[in-house]
Amino acid sequence: MYCLDLTGKVAIVTGGTQGIGKAIVDALLDCGAKVAAVDININHHQTTDQLLYVQADVTNSDQVNNMVETVIESFGRLDILVNNAGISSMDYAVDIKEVDWDRVMDVNAKGVYLCSQAAAKVLKKQGDGGKIINISSQAGKNGYRLMGSYVASKHAVLGFTKVMAIELAKDQINVNAVCPGIVETDMKKKK
Template structure:
């Protein structure tokens, strides 16, 4: 797979969960990594703990101005931008008929618009510096399947996959690879909150939901954030130079399409 040899990477939502695991692995493989996160203090602490050439900048991925500013700051500090990992995301849970319009808008603004803005301005930078780059969008197996109570989340993650395919075509002439990773059930704080909320909606305990989660995975366990990070590392490396427009499942066999 090879090292990343000082490539400059931006990871949105990189201060915790899957994002932090991605930052750690990219840094371990010689990348310069900037955590671009709304929670700056948390991200700065993560950067300090990870060490190496890891830093943090505050950004609200819903804001065009802030996304442009953070990318300009990265280029100012490091001279270029080679890898973008669009990881920032949120979820809300309810039936579609009982869902709140503001929850739908918020989920799409972060999960879909945020990816669009980072891709738009990040790809412009990659083109301006002569082409070649890696864009990795974190979608979900919910971007390929429907799941009860995850209407806005699932729809937003489907949107990410559509955008990934279009960008892969548009950026191919510049040798910029655009791919997605689709995690399954990953042990993060967000998943634990979903289990609690999902249990409330179904009238069962969070522990019941957790047991059901494990029973659905053919490989017999749920994913760690590090499992997802390994797939991202491959797509960020030169080993994936002939792969674009793909969505890589990291689901333990739950999703096979």
């Protein structure tokens, strides 16, 4: 695997205990970064010198702010945020329940906004740049049957990415999104 040297860098990966998030955590560790794997569920995961597990719900601003503080206390700084936590829900658009719409938008879109804002404040204060990488989806660019709330949330991620990229460029903070196709994870199996 091609590996940048990320020795001395500190990364946060949300939804980092399984699936795509876990693969991102492992890749960052292989490149030498210290990593905080943040998840709503961190049972059975053991923290090490290089890998910190932090329990937080990305939809809760207090938990997100505390999570960022914990990372700074543990690792001393922050360089990279990967907004990966996400959920999906399937229904025809005319049948989507309000509670399902709200939950998908909260985790996938509000979670990106809250984590990015908390991380960006730290990155701006440090004054030496940083990276924010948002995991959107092909569903952030296209419409798919039965995926109304998910498609809307992933389009929102791309919109917010574009705004933050413009606003934070002057601080040398790069904000980008990636749009994976289908990946065989627990999320895919639930569809």
